[in-house]
Every structure is written in structure tokens, then in C-alpha cells.
Amino acid sequence: MCGIFGCTLKKGNAAPVIHAALKRLEYRGYDSVGEATILDGKLYVKKDRGKIDAVHELHDLDDLPGSIGIGHTRWATHGAPLQVNAHPHVDCGGRIAVIHNGIIENFADLRLELQNRGHVLKSKTDTEVIPHLIEDYLNKSHGLADAVLEAVKRLEGSYSIAAISTKEPDKIVCARNESPLVIGVAEEALYCASDVPALLPLTNKTVTVDNGELLTLSPQGFEIKKIRDSSVVTKKPKVSDWSPEMAVKGGYPHFMLKEIHEQPTTLRNTLRVQEHYLDLMATFLERAQEVYLMACGTSYHACLAASYMFSKLAFLGTHPVIASECVEQQGKSMGIDSTILAVSQSGETTDTLGAVMYARDRAATVLALTNVVDSTLTRISRVYVVQQSGPEIGVAATKTFTSQLSVLAQLALRVAKKRGKVSQDEMDYLADKLTELPDAVEAVIQTQDEKVRQIAKKYRDAKAFLFLGRGISTATAYEGGLKLMEIAYVPAIAFPAGESKHGPIGLVEPGFPVVFICPKDETHKTVIGNIMEMKARGGSIIALMEEGDEEIKKLADDYVEVPKGIGDVLSPILFVVPLQLLAYHMAVEKGYDPDMPRNLAKSVTVK
Numbered sequence: 266m267c268g269i270f271g272c273t274l275k276k277g278n279a280a281p282v283i284h285a286a287l288k289r290l291e292y293r294g295y296d297s298v299g300e301a302t303i304l305d306g307k308l309y310v311k312k313d314r315g316k317i318d319a320v321h322e323l324h325d326l327d328d329l330p331g332s333i334g335i336g337h338t339r340w341a342t343h344g345a346p347l348q349v350n351a352h353p354h355v356d357c358g359g360r361i362a363v364i365h366n367g368i369i370e371n372f373a374d375l376r377l378e379l380q381n382r383g384h385v386l387k388s389k390t391d392t393e394v395i396p397h398l399i400e401d402y403l404n405k406s407h408g409l410a411d412a413v414l415e416a417v418k419r420l421e422g423s424y425s426i427a428a429i430s431t432k433e434p435d436k437i438v439c440a441r442n443e444s445p446l447v448i449g450v451a452e453e454a455l456y457c458a459s460d461v462p463a464l465l466p467l468t469n470k471t472v473t474v475d476n477g478e479l480l481t482l483s484p485q486g487f488e489i490k491k492i493r494d495s496s497v498v499t500k501k502p503k504v505s506d507w508s509p510e511m512a513v514k515g516g517y518p519h520f521m522l523k524e525i526h527e528q529p530t531t532l533r534n535t536l537r538v539q540e541h542y543l544d545l546m547a548t549f550l551e552r553a554q555e556v557y558l559m560a561c562g563t564s565y566h567a568c569l570a571a572s573y574m575f576s577k578l579a580f581l582g583t584h585p586v587i588a589s590e591c592v593e594q595q596g597k598s599m600g601i602d603s604t605i606l607a608v609s610q611s612g613e614t615t616d617t618l619g620a621v622m623y624a625r626d627r628a629a630t631v632l633a634l635t636n637v638v639d640s641t642l643t644r645i646s647r648v649y650v651v652q653q654s655g656p657e658i659g660v661a662a663t664k665t666f667t668s669q670l671s672v673l674a675q676l677a678l679r680v681a682k683k684r685g686k687v688s689q690d691e692m693d694y695l696a697d698k699l700t701e702l703p704d705a706v707e708a709v710i711q712t713q714d715e716k717v718r719q720i721a722k723k724y725r726d727a728k729a730f731l732f733l734g735r736g737i738s739t740a741t742a743y744e745g746g747l748k749l750m751e752i753a754y755v756p757a758i759a760f761p762a763g764e765s766k767h768g769p770i771g772l773v774e775p776g777f778p779v780v781f782i783c784p785k786d787e788t789h790k791t792v793i794g795n796i797m798e799m800k801a802r803g804g805s806i807i808a809l810m811e812e813g814d815e816e817i818k819k820l821a822d823d824y825v826e827v828p829k830g831i832g833d834v835l836s837p838i839l840f841v842v843p844l845q846l847l848a849y850h851m852a853v854e855k856g857y858d859p860d861m862p863r864n865l866a867k868s869v870t871v872k
């Protein structure tokens with residue numbers, strides 16, 4: 266996730282306006298920043314790695330001439346946060362500058378094609394192919410808008426781009442596919458940006474650009490066309506009544522809710538993680554003598570789920586380990602034959618890094634899954650994959666958890682393929698299910714949120730909750746319990762349902778809420794048995810179940826339904842969403858701020 270902004274002013278300098286807007290977009294990514302403007306047929310570019318204030322201090326971002334320009338704040342996906350990888354990117358002739366938010370999936374092919382035609386690409390980014398493609402079309406005497414239109418027809422993936430060129434110095438041309446783009450309309454200026462907050466101090470009149478549309482900002486106003494057939498789309502500005510604070514949260518009352526709602530998009534992004542590294546990682550795992558899955562908190566729950574995925578799909582036994590316990594529990598058994606897969610959203614969690622360093626010192630191979638390029642974890646691992654979730658501001662991990670699960674499922678599938686453990690049909694089936702998941706998650710959020718809110722209301726004063734699941738749903742149960750504890754401060758005990766009769770059942774008395782995760786997999790029948798045990802003691806059953814599961818419905822006091830038919834190893838991605846919503850609504854019901862839970866930090870950098 267990156268932030269993009271552009272403006273064309275009737276008078277005055279664009280650079281300070283862009284700089285101020287980038288500050289408002291900084292929450293979308295903050296590892297590099299850059300601006301480009303045009304004056305008298307010359308393109309000016311300033312960019313560097315680092316936060317906006319630091320780059321401004323070094324380069325004076327306000328000191329670029331001209332009344333038209335674009336700016337970008339970066340969350341690295343392809344290529345480390347280095348000056349050369351910062352946006353804007355330019356063409357060979359230094360006449361075109363482009364900023365981009367999204368992921369170009371076919372960039373490697375395009376890059377090769379461009380290099381074969383003599384283009385010189387300097388960065389490691391996927392974005393840089395875009396100005397070079399535009400350059401080719403501009404050289405074929407297309408106008409800027411047509412050149413951008415032809416260029417984006419070559420792109421596969423997600424993008425929201427803005428381009429300027431000295432050839433038509435009074436225009437900004439943008440295009441959108443999946444990544445957000447809005448226009449800001451004012452008397453003396455036109456703007457484009459990744460989101461409304463960037464625009465609000467400048468104007469409250471906005472127009473949303475939709476997928477598959479091309480936008481041209483010029484002194485004549487704005488024009489929107491369909492990329493497919495160049496037909497003109499007419500849209501009128503709407504007046505936004507968001508306060509700046511609401512706007513930063515995309516209109517949601519809290520970042521956590523916004524991030525829960527972002528999951529369909531972030532899950533789609535995980536289908537575009539860098540294949541090459543995923544494959545390399547699968548090769549290491551396939552050859553490993555023993556595999557440890559290491560992490561803390563929510564990331565540990567992803568590891569726990571992954572251990573079921575590796576076992577079920579690839580017939581590969583793994584050891585999920587809580588990083589802070591790793592040295593004592595497994596330390597002496599680690600060595601040159603061990604492969605560690607460390608999972609950390611931030612890539613900076615001290616306990617995880619400590620365990621990884623320990624394993625490295627014992628000559629183990631370290632692989633990593635993280636959300637932050639250039640985090641410490643990426644620097645100390647042999648191969649890493651970045652999950653592409655964008656910054657997560659809420660302390661409670663939500664979208665980053667489901668993304669971790671999606672990447673780990675893809676990894677397990679690749680290992681399975683290498684080990685010859687799944688048929689092509691099974692592979693294709695699961696790959697299809699992975700692509701269906703974003704819509705299924707969207708459906709859960711859209712249809713079940715109100716129901717979950719009512720459940721939160723009903724159980725608002727419960728003193729404790731029990732979360733139970735079997736098989737891979739054990740990980741979902743743990744995650745649901747952690748969410749409720751960390752933001753609503755409700756004691757939550759999570760167990761594999763089979764273990765409940767070995768202790769936790771002692772807690773259950775009439776009205777005690779017991780949340781059961783009940784996908785229709787091979788655990789279904791046994792879970793029903795566990796539900797009966799709890800009901801017999803008066804427990805109030807809150808069941809998460811697949812649509813139309815009448816057996817469970819009959820037994821539940823309250824139930825939440827998710828779309829049916831998502832494969833069992835993928836079920837945590839779907840079933841965890843109502844649990845995230847439950848924790849969120851409980852916190853709000855109790856008057857707590859879910860974004861800033863007491864005593865917790867987003868990244869835990871102490872032992």
C-alpha cells in the first residue's frame with residue numbers, strides 16, 4: 266500500500282501542496298518519498314528513502330518549480346526501500362514521471378521485453394516498467410492520455426497510477442485498477458489522490474475513479490474514460506462531509522474496523538506475492554530435515570494453522586513454536602539440518618528475532634514471512650516473502666493474520682506439489698478456493714456484522730469466554746480468544762475442543778458463553794459431541810458455522826454463518842473474521858478504544 270497524490274494549480278507552486286498532502290498520506294507507507302514537477306519543458310524529480318520529514322530535511326521537498334506535479338509515499342513491495350526504488354520513476358529520456366500504488370504481476374516479462382528494446386531500467390521495482398512503456402507509445406506519436414491508456418492495457422495486477430510528461434506539461438494522466446483513486450475539484454486546482462483524507466484541507470468536492478478508468482486532469486477540467494473502449498464516463502463531484510479524523514480512517518470509526526474491511530483487498534494482494542521467492546522457500550522446505558514455524562501472538566496462530574496445512578497438503582510434519590519459548594524448548598535440537606520459518610508482521614518482534622538469531626548461530630536455515638520490507642527479519646533471513654497487506658495501524662492484528670494464512674496456504678501447496686503429494690486436480694481446486702476467498706470474506710463482513718454486534722451486546726457483561734475448535738480450527742479459536750482479550754479485556758480461554766473435557770469444562774455453568782468454530786470438515790461430527798457436552802452444563806453456545814448447517818443451528822443459542830464450500834485448510838481465513846468483529850464490537854460496547862488497547866504495543870521490541 267502506497268500513497269499517491271497529484272495536482273495542477275492555476276497559480277502557485279505545486280511542490281509544497283504535494284508535500285503537505287503526502288504527510289496526510291504517510292500512514293499508507295513511509296519508507297520512501299518522492300515528488301516530480303514540470304516547468305518550462307523540464308522535469309524535476311526529488312526522491313529518497315526515509316520518512317517524509319527526514320527526506321524533506323535533506324532535500325527540501327518544497328523546492329521544486331512548477332504548478333503541476335505528482336508525489337508518492339512508499340510501502341515497499343518490490344525492491345528494498347532505497348533511493349533508486351523510490352517513486353516517481355522516469356523513462357529513459359527523462360521526460361515522463363510515474364507514481365504507482367499496487368502490484369504489477371507481469372512486470373518481469375515487461376521488463377525483459379523493454380530491455381530487449383534497449384530501455385535501461387534502474388530500479389528493482391515493478392513500477393518502473395510503466396514510464397518506459399508510456400515512453401514507447403509517446404514516441405509512436407500518441408498523446409499522453411493515449412500513451413498511458415495503451416501502456417496500462419499491457420499491465421496485469423493492481424494499480425493506481427499518475428503520470429506527467431514534458432510533452433504535454435499541463436496534464437496529469439491517471440489510471441485505476443483495484444487500487445483506490447479519487448479526484449479533488451477546487452476553483453483554482455484539480456487534484457488526484459489515493460484517498461479523501463489527502464484532499465480534505467484542499468477541497469471537499471470529490472469524484473471517485475472506478476476500476477478500469479483513465480483520468481486526465483488539465484486546465485480544461487477532468488475527463489474520465491473507460492480503458493476498455495475509450496468511451497467517456499460522466500461523473501459529478503460529491504461533497505464530502507467527513508472530518509479530517511474520520512477521513513484518515515476511511516470513514517470508519519476505528520482503524521481496526523477499517524482494517525477488518527480491507528481484508529478482501531489484502532487477500533487479493535496475497536495472490537500476487539513474489540512467486541519466485543515463494544517457490545524458493547518451498548524448495549528449502551521440501552528438502553528440510555525438520556521444520557520449525559516460529560512466531561509470537563497472532564503470527565504464532567498463523568504458524569499453528571500452517572502446521573495443519575503442511576501436514577494435510579504436503580504430508581510434512583512441522584513444529585510450531587512460540588518464539589519466546591524456542592530456545593528453552595527446542596534450542597539444543599536445532600542445527601544445520603533445521604529450517605526455520607519465522608513469521609512476523611512487523612519483522613521487528615524481539616522474541617522472534619532472538620529465536621531466529623539463535624537458530625542462525627546453530628547454522629539453521631532461516632526463511633521469513635513478514636509484512637515489512639527491509640525489516641530486521643528480512644535482513645537476517647535467507648529467503649523472505651512480503652505478504653503485501655499494507656500498514657496495519659490498529660494494535661490488534663486482523664488483515665495481516667488472514668494474509669499470513671493465505672501466503673502460508675500457497676506455500677504449503679507448493680511444497681505439496683514438489684513432494685508429489687497432491688494431484689493437479691486438488692491443486693487447481695484449492696487455488697480456485699483461494700481466489701474465491703476475498704469475496705467470501707466480503708460476504709461475511711457485509712452480511713454478518715450486525716448479527717455479531719447483537720451478540721456482543723447480548724454477552725457484553727460475560728465474565729469470561731471459552732473458544733473451542735478442532736483440527737485447524739484450534740488456531741482460529743486461539744486467535745478469537747486473543748482478539749477478545751487484547752482489546753475488550755475479557756478473559757478468554759481457548760482450547761482444542763477435544764481438550765475441553767480435560768479441564769476447561771469445569772468453568773461452564775448456566776449462561777457461560779462458549780464459542781465453537783464449526784466448519785463442515787472431518788471434525789464436524791466430533792465438534793457436535795463437544796457442543797452437546799457444553800450444552801448439558803448450561804453453556805450458551807455461540808456457533809460459527811457454514812450457511813445452511815441445520816445440525817449446528819439447532820444446537821446453538823446464537824450463530825454466525827459464513828459461505829459454505831471453502832476448503833478445510835483455508836477455513837481459518839473465513840471463520841476468524843466474525844471473531845475479529847466480535848472482539849471489535851465487544852470493545853466498543855464496553856467503551857474501550859480498540860485501536861489503542863491498554864498495555865500493548867503494535868510491535869513488541871522487548872524480551
Ligand code: AGP
Pocket residue numbers: 561562563564608609610611612613614617660661662663751866867868869
Ligand atoms: C495481535 O493482535 C497482537 N498485536 C500481537 O499478538 C502480535 O501478533 C505479536 O506481537 C507478534 O507481532 P509480529 O507479527 O509483528 O511479530
